[in-house]
Amino acid sequence: MLDLINDFSPGLFFMQALILIILIVLMRKFAWKPILNALSEREEGIAEALAAAENAKIEMANLEASNQAAAQEARAQRDEMLKDAREIKEKMIADAAGQAQEKADKIIAQAQEAIEAEKKAALADIKSQVANLSVDIAEKVTRKELSQKDAQHALIEQLLAEANI
């Protein structure tokens, strides 16, 4: 122990203290500060990048979910539209059919009316022709036998009225 104290050199102690102080000051300024700053900057950068990646992942997932929702909605909309279209088509067909039926009925009714009128006209014509013809025939047949032409006519008129075609 005494040897140790004897070996202690105050001069060396002083020089060591001086060198250590200067070295600490210089190293702090020129080495440790920039190195540690760069290291923590880099670590912060890495941490930020990791967080950003995580965020991007979450955003990606969100985006995908919303995409899916949008697709679902679009599909539903399409189905709706298709359904509407089908309905409209059916309605249109039904409407068209109804209209056609109506028109056809109308045409048929008109035709029947026309036919009825024609028939009546034809019958009237026929009636008069038959009357004339009958008179002519009867006249020719009975010219000689019947003397009183007027009595014959009255008889025929009466008969025709009775006949009432």
Added chain:
Amino acid sequence: MIFTAFATAQAQEHNGDYAFDDEIESDGGKVNTKEEIDSYIDHHLKDSHDFHLFSYSDDAGVRKHVGFSLPVIVWSSEGLKFFMSSKFHHDDDGKVLVNDGDATFTKLHSKIYELDKGAAAIKFDADHHPTNAHRVFDMSITKSVFGLLFIGLLMLLVFGALAKQYRTKKIPTGFGRVLEPLVLYVRDEIARPNIGETKYRKYMGYLLTVFFLIWISNLLGLTPFGFNITGQIAVTVCLALFTFIIVQFSGNKDYWMHIFWMPGVPVLMKIALIPIELIGLLTKPFSLLVRLFANITAGHVVVMGLIALMITLKAQFGIVGSTGLSIFLTLFLSVIELLVAFLQAFIFTMLSALFIGMAVAEHDHHEHAGADEDDVDEVRERFI
């Protein structure tokens, strides 16, 4: 690294063969006996005033020393004196006197003495202590100071270059890729867990500097240059004192409260605890300085002792046997010393951080402190 250790062992053996020993010039300065080996090792452990690599005797039997001298700066009774250590001519026994103005100096066992006025030669008492000379305040650029300056310059260059790299790129290349994990290690394994997430940044400058200074000093001690920086008690005292001062100045109210008025114990106990806490205050830096000094000194003594086996066991095992054994054991121990070099730097820095952490910790809010610790753990896990 193993290569370095091997080179160290080889070179030191080489050194041992041609060992310099200025005290024994009679047989060409060879170190052969146990006493000579002991004194050689003792000499190595001390700081020296010149940078000595090895010595040899040339054909004419003249002792040659390879190395260079270092400047001697002393504060004497005549004021500041400056001269080169070569003036002592490798003398370490107080035989060579150096006159500088009115002051006369001599070097005795790696220490510089100033002779009293009128003394022509150094006189010793029965215990070989000089009676007519006194020690001076020696600010010389000794081998250790030279080593410290070299390490400081090396650290500035190497880490300055790393700092410069970050200006242009995010990830360093080349040697910086090796240095970055070391800096991160000190930050994430030493400072953060011990001091706490919010306060560690302030102490990083000191912790990093001390860690690398001690580590490189220890490693330099394993090279053939024969540095023994962290084996100088003055150096470890200085380092421990710095930690001590930093701890006292960062101590918060809780820290001083725990020393002078321990909360949660009876008043009598509080008084009894004051001296114990005060002793604890001083034993912390003391343990720091002794641990580092003792570990490094022991390492150097054992490695040199094992190298000396080559000489001490020559009679029993022969030249080849003793040399082989010496190389094997020295190699083995040098590898362990490599580990110790790192370990001691780590422990010193770790304990410094721990003491600082104890001084700045918030004690009063125990729940809060627990949460803080969890935070630290979490942060650590994130970075592992």
